[in-house]
Amino acid sequence: MTVRTALLQGTQLLEEGRVSAPRLTAEVLLSHAIRCDRSWLYAHDNEELREVWWIHFGRYLHERLQGKPTQYITKRQEFYGREFLVSPAVLIPRPETEHAVESALRRLPESPGTVVDVGTGSGAIAITIALESGARVQATDLSAEALAVAASNARKLGASVGFVQCDLLSAVRDSSVQLVVSNPPYIPEDDKSVTQREVLEFEPHLALFGGPDGMEIFRRLAVEAARVLRPGGWLIMEVAYNADRRVRDLLEPKWTNVQVETDLAGLPRVVSAQWPGPIGGGTP
Ligand SMILES: C[S@@+](CC[C@H](N)C(=O)[O-])C[C@H]1O[C@@H](n2cnc3c(N)ncnc32)[C@H](O)[C@@H]1O
Structure with a gap:
């Protein structure tokens, strides 16, 4: 042969x-x-x-x-020009998520403060931002197994990222964070029957499902991000292609500069918003 x-x-x-x-x-x-x-x-x-x-x-x-995805067989996936280790404990990083990274990089000032990646999975977003910008980056995840994969990726790629196991931003005490970025779980629980079999059977459900309507993490993250961001700091979130309106509605009453960015297919993919701070602020 x-x-x-x-x-x-x-x-x-x-x-x-x-x-x-x-x-x-x-x-x-x-x-x-x-x-x-x-x-x-x-x-x-x-x-x-x-x-x-x-x-x-x-x-x-x-x-x-x-049905096992190729990336879980080869244990690798390319993201933003770098090779990341993946395991079934983490979501396979998607090319669309590079838009969230680009949006974050564009909004970082020349001497960036702290950036926090919420729900880091393989560490793709946090590590890329750390390597591309030199910002101080922290990354959280509920899953200890995911954080172990992310820490291996940071070591392999030479990125300095602080990893912490917690619910969203609960372990972040800093209240002057420059930017919070997240690709949260956003598939509605009710969509289980229509979610691709390969995704449903092989990718971690903690990384996929965001409550009955897919909005649960967005709602909680909007509140928590307001607590840690400095005035003028940015919240950048990847959204489902059909959820941008709902995420904007969620943010618009309290946040400023709420913007939607589209992906290469022209679909809404990233929602970003700026925290105005105490003047005109309060909690969202
Ligand atoms: C959609 S995946 C994104 C992974 C990675 N950031 C990426 O873009 O490839 C969502 C991640 O959020 C984590 N997660 C889910 N609920 C969480 C919570 N309440 N607090 C922190 N992390 C959470 C999951 O474990 C998963 O790693």
Whole structure:
């Protein structure tokens, strides 16, 4: 069995199993089995597969056909040009979330104060902001397992981020935070039946569901962010493509500069707002 035949057979199996991007997936899984780059496959398509490669490739194909996302098989996902470790304890970072990072980076002044990433998961947002801006970054999550993955990513990528296990911002005592950023769980519990099977069966439910209407964490986070932000500080949240109106309505009575940013598909993706401080403030 050569590399070329293994790829053809793998692609066919994935196609029959209706896995999306079957050829690409077969290449990613085979290169993971061989522990090589995908480019190595092209240069060695007549190479005989060693038995151990074939065994690993077979197992990965089987797992993928059972619905396990490729990233949980390879334990990696690229985000903002860097490779992050992922495990089933964390949400696989999505490309759309890079918009929240960009929005945060744009709003940080030249000498940024503290930034807090709420619900950090793999640490993708917190670590990217720390590396791109040099800001002092703290990151929270309820899940100790997720925080362990995030801390490994910070070590691997050389980012200095303080991780704390807590509910939203409850452990943050600072009241002069520059910016709070979050990609919170926002799928309505009622949408369980329509959520993609792969997501529902393999990604952590704590990372997905935001109460009956998907708004629970937004409501609580708006209150908590107001407590920790300095006057003029920003709250930046990723939202479901159809929830921007509700999140704006939630913020508009008390926050200023409430803005919605769209993703590359033109869908609402990020809502940001500025905390005006005690004048005209109070709690939201
Ligand atoms: C949608 S995931 C986002 C993960 C990561 N920030 C990203 O964008 O890829 C939401 C994260 O929030 C965490 N989480 C859920 N409820 C939380 C809470 N009440 N307090 C802190 N973290 C929470 C979950 O464990 C999960 O890691």
